[in-house]
Amino acid sequence: MRVAIITISDTVSRGGREDLSGAAVEGRCRELGWELVCKKVLPDELDAIRDLLVRLGDSGSVDLILTTGGTGLGPRDVTPEATAAAAERMVPSLGERIRLVTGRNFPRAYLSRSAAGIRGKTLILNLPGSPGGAVESLDAVTDLLPHAVAIVNGAGH
Numbered sequence: 751m752r753v754a755i756i757t758i759s760d761t762v763s764r765g766g767r768e769d770l771s772g773a774a775v776e777g778r779c780r781e782l783g784w785e786l787v788c789k790k791v792l793p794d795e796l797d798a799i800r801d802l803l804v805r806l807g808d809s810g811s812v813d814l815i816l817t818t819g820g821t822g823l824g825p826r827d828v829t830p831e832a833t834a835a836a837a838e839r840m841v842p843s844l845g846e847r848i849r850l851v852t853g854r855n856f857p858r859a860y861l862s863r864s865a866a867g868i869r870g871k872t873l874i875l876n877l878p879g880s881p882g883g884a885v886e887s888l889d890a891v892t893d894l895l896p897h898a899v900a901i902v903n904g905a906g907h
Contacts, residue, residue: 751784751785751813751814751895751896751899752784752785752787752811752812752813752814753779753784753785753786753787753812753813753814753815753816754786754787754788754789754790754806754812754814754815754816755772755775755776755779755786755788755789755790755815755816755817755818756772756789756790756791756792756799756802756803756815756816756817756818757769757771757772757789757790757791757792757817757818757819757879758791758792758793758794758799758817758818758819758820758829758879759771759791759793759794759819759820759879760793760794760826762791762819763791763792763793764793769791770881771818771819771877771878771879771880771881771883771884772789772791772818773881774881774882774884774885775816775818775877775884775885775888776789777885778885778888778889779816779888782892784814787811787812788806788811788812790802794819794820794826794827794828794829795828796828796831796832796835797832799817799820799828799829799832799833799836800832800835800836803815803817803832803833803836803837803869803874804836804869806872807836807869807870807872807874808869808870810870810871812872813871813872813873813899813902813903814872814873814874814875814895814899815872815873815874815875816875816877816888817829817833817874817875817876817877818877818878818879818884819877819878819879820832820876820879821862821863821864821865821876821877821878821879822861822862822863822878822879823861823863827863829865829876830863830864830865830876833865833866833867833874833876834865834867836867836869836874837867837868837869837874838867838868838869838870839867839868840865840866840867840868841866841867841868841873841898842865842866843866844864844866844875844891844894844898845862845863845864845865845866845876847890847891847894848862848864848877848887848890848891849862849864850890851886851890852883852886852887852890856883856886859878859883859887862878862883862887863876864876864877864878864887868902871902871903872902873895873898873899873902875888875891875895
């Protein structure tokens with residue numbers, strides 16, 4: 751599976767902090783044998799996030815876009831809105847599954863607004879901004895993602 755990872759953080763984009771969550775997600779993807787084709791860092795700016803999601807989704811070179819960060823309740827957390835603006839169809843069940851699985855041991859996971867959608871033949875999935883939360887959230891749906899990507903690309907159910 752060809753994966754792009756986008757870290758969304760004002761602090762990381764300004765160089766004020768190392769990108770630990772993007773690195774953690776990248777490490778997990780490599781463990782799963784997925785190919786990293788793109789890795790970017792953006793500030794919490796809706797238009798910039800949306801535009802990159804559109805470009806990557808339309809490129810034909812990415813099967814799965816994983817974002818990390820910007821899914822909380824803060825005023826600058828706009829990743830789900832950018833995902834909805836870029837997506838042609840939403841997949842709410844992936845965010846629901848993430849919250850269900852991760853919320854069992856960490857109730858604050860229910861405050862995450864992680865979203866998922868489809869643009870063209872690309873699946874977009876929002877993960878939280880903490881390294882542990884991002885990997886745990888990814889692991890909550892890892893078993894579903896290859897099949898989801900296959901369906902997005904025309905395979906039968």
